[in-house]
Amino acid sequence: MVVKVYGPAYGSSKRVIACLIEKEIEYEVVNIDLFKGENKTQEYLKLQPFGVLPVIQDGDFTLYESRAIMRYYAEKYKSQGTDLYGKTMEEKGLIDQWVEVEAHNFQPPLYDLVVQLLFASKLGVTPDQNRIKEDEEKLARVLDVYEERLSKSKYLVGDSFSLADLSHLPFTQYLASGLGKEYMIRDRKHVSEWWDAISNRPSWRKVLQLYPAPV
Numbered sequence: 674m675v676v677k678v679y680g681p682a683y684g685s686s687k688r689v690i691a692c693l694i695e696k697e698i699e700y701e702v703v704n705i706d707l708f709k710g711e712n713k714t715q716e717y718l719k720l721q722p723f724g725v726l727p728v729i730q731d732g733d734f735t736l737y738e739s740r741a742i743m744r745y746y747a748e749k750y751k752s753q754g755t756d757l758y759g760k761t762m763e764e765k766g767l768i769d770q771w772v773e774v775e776a777h778n779f780q781p782p783l784y785d786l787v788v789q790l791l792f793a794s795k796l797g798v799t800p801d802q803n804r805i806k807e808d809e810e811k812l813a814r815v816l817d818v819y820e821e822r823l824s825k826s827k828y829l830v831g832d833s834f835s836l837a838d839l840s841h842l843p844f845t846q847y848l849a850s851g852l853g854k855e856y857m858i859r860d861r862k863h864v865s866e867w868w869d870a871i872s873n874r875p876s877w878r879k880v881l882q883l884y885p886a887p888v
Contacts, residue, residue: 680705680712680726681884684787684843685739689727690884691839692743694876696754708795708887740772743836757836767830771837779819782811783844790852809854816857816864823863827870838871846872846881
């Protein structure tokens with residue numbers, strides 16, 4: 674059964690697609706345009722009652738929240754493709770830890786920067802310079818923690834690429850190339866080396882080629 678992924682142009686959906694490519698899982702995409710409100714239709718809300726992306730349909734099984742979807746496929750197809758979820762309970766615990774760090778510490782200020790600096794005009798939002806400054810300061814503190822962690826290993830959990838790293842790809846891509854703030858990566862030696870390693874994976878290059886960002 675081919676997996677359906679909704680909303681491939683957007684960041685969180687790209688996280689899922691990169692995971693599916695790494696795991697060698699067949700998929701097809703269903704385009705959803707947030708700016709046209711296609712995520713608020715009754716049909717879509719039956720799949721995702723909060724009206725956000727992504728959603729996957731795997732036969733009769735429907736799942737939303739990108740990080741939950743990644744874990745699901747990394748576990749379901751553990752012996753297929755790239756091992757993304759660790760070989761021991763300790764490795765799994767650390768991977769989950771860093772996925773949570775990404776969700777609660779890394780993405781929130783970066784997501785707000787993306788909204789303020791890239792999507793403001795489409796969303797009818799006036800950029801708030803004080804908020805932008807605050808977001809940048811928050812993100813800088815988080816990246817300092819990453820710099821220390823990555824001084825000890827190539828990836829966030831040891832020397833193997835995992836969901837912990839993959840989860841960072843969509844929004845760090847904006848930081849590296851769309852916001853004019855790539856110095857936040859390049860001024861940190863180990864973060865810079867880590868970003869080069871994960872962003873040059875064939876799976877991520879393919880995602881960027883197939884599904885360009887909406888802005």
